Amino acid sequence: MLRYSLIFLIVAIVAAVFGFGGIAGAATGIARVLFFVFLILLVISLITGRK
Template sequence: MLHYALIFFVVAIIAAVLGFGGIAGAAAGIAKILFFVFLILFIVSLVMGRRPRV
């Protein structure tokens, strides 16, 4: 998931440099959403991994 966020971030940077503002904004928004989903899943996996086994 973090890989896709980085890909969309790079696409947003390239689109912004080439002057495609709409595409750059959309790609940056998608990258931000994917990053936060990755962050939430990462924190949940850390918490679940620290639970004692029953």
């Protein structure tokens, strides 16, 4: 999940460089959501002791 978050972040940066503001904003939002889902799952995994 962290990999997808980084991919969307790279897409957002590339889109911003080329001037595609709408796509960059959407990709940034998706990357942010995926990153927070990753963090929540990581915390749950650490609390329960599962890998």
